[in-house]
Amino acid sequence: MSGQESYGSGTGQLLHRDPAMPAQACWWYEGASSDVPQVWCYTDDLSYQVGEEVALHVHTTASSFNLVVYRDGLQREVVHRVEDLRGEAHETPEDCSETGCGWPVSHRFSVGSEWRSGGYVVVVTAETGGRSVRHEHWFAVRPLVPQRDALILMAATSTWIAYNSWGGSNAYEGIWGTENDRLAPVLSLQRPWGRGMAWLPEGAPRLCAPGKLPVGWVPRYEAIEWALANGFPKYYATNGWAMYERHFVRWAEACGYTVNVITQHDLHFRPEVIESAPLVTVVGHDEYWSWEMRDHLENYLSQGGRMARFAGNMGWQVRLEENGRAQRCHKHFAGTEDPVMESAEEQHLLTSWWDDRRIGRPIAETFGVTGTQGMYTRVGGFNPRHSGGFTVYQPRHWAFDGCDAYYGDQFGAQSGVFGFEVDGLDYEIRNGIPTATGRDGVDPASVEIIALSPAALIEEDHGNEGTQLFVGAFDCEFMATAVHGEATPEAVDELSRGCGVISEHSVGKGRSFSAASCEWVVGLAGGDPAVERLTRNVLDRYLGGEDDS
């Protein structure tokens, strides 16, 4: 980790940062050390069912540590507590983000018969070097069999893996490669979740910062600033249980819904987990999907399954390797570096953007929306003065029942549900109603758009003094190359403007509803009555098996 400087944070953990770069542009992340007081842990799998054993791997500079495991729902239900377990510091490979930490098992415990399906947080605490240190990890307890009256929440674990920078690298930045300066194409699950992914302190900023912006405003990124100031990894606000899924679970359980939790890995490796489920729900930020995940979801939907997706940013194909213990995504470098490019039979598995023409499987075929026609909003220089809501076009659609929605309303603006990444569709306005054109791979007859609002794929540079953009045109130029074969000015211009939609999509006998925005959960957590009502309308209709066809 040459050229890096280590910073102990206020809680005694460790960040690595390149001090030569301004905070906004530089890279910082967590990692193990024997020199700084700390405790870290990970489990041997992402999900378990009743009766299975959880192996916990712990690295700490303390001679002992304490452990608490609780189900994180409307109530915090402690299911396992052990004190004074033996603590040890372990050698950790420099490339642990890619290869795993390799720490030995420190403690084993079984999932008891009384443990309800849900998201479970593991808290390890220790006293070391005169300081109190802690770390939080997460795993799911999946249902033994889907319950007919329960909704399944599928945690967006492939996105969590992609953003987890623990050890130095994630799918965005990193210390991989000969110059130790690149994102890592392969990420191991055998490492801790970064701080903030399983648990967050109250008030940790979200990516969309509300506020009145003056003329001449310079884009800023408050969540990134907060992360550096408080010892959290740079991308803590983009993903994770604590930022997204837990808010939905807490809200849904308060409403009286029974929530079972699975992971995207479960959909990939054991699709039977949703086979007889009435409803699969996804919330937050689900940017990464494997070919098998799409196959299994399409199969479920085509046989009459229902999906409620309150999430955004349909994007990259991943491949799960090592029985799911590693995830591969070459991203912008896939065309030249992904080994499947050498095989005509395997090129469809290219770990590029799903709408990359070399893959040949537009993402909208499965989900009825695509990140290619959507993307950023209300962050940095991406429409920063957006209302934060979806414009209502079909107020008489059943989803708006009881919402008192009017044509042209800014739905959800009160709480700011529109952001920070959204999915859209190519559309035309006919007689004041947006309709899908099908140019992005969706069958126009299969989808109904009921609300939408603009999003952008180029971060605008207004030249205001002090401007330093985070994304600029980088993503748009890549997307133009992937989708159209070349980043011509016309192709870049076409993709620079998108939208986020609320829509319903038919797949065979099944239906999926999309409120295609990462930040939808803020309307639930914040008690936005219209957002709550629409969400209940979707869940109740789909759980009840109602059909308007």
Ligand SMILES: [Fe+2]
């Ligand atoms: Fe994303």
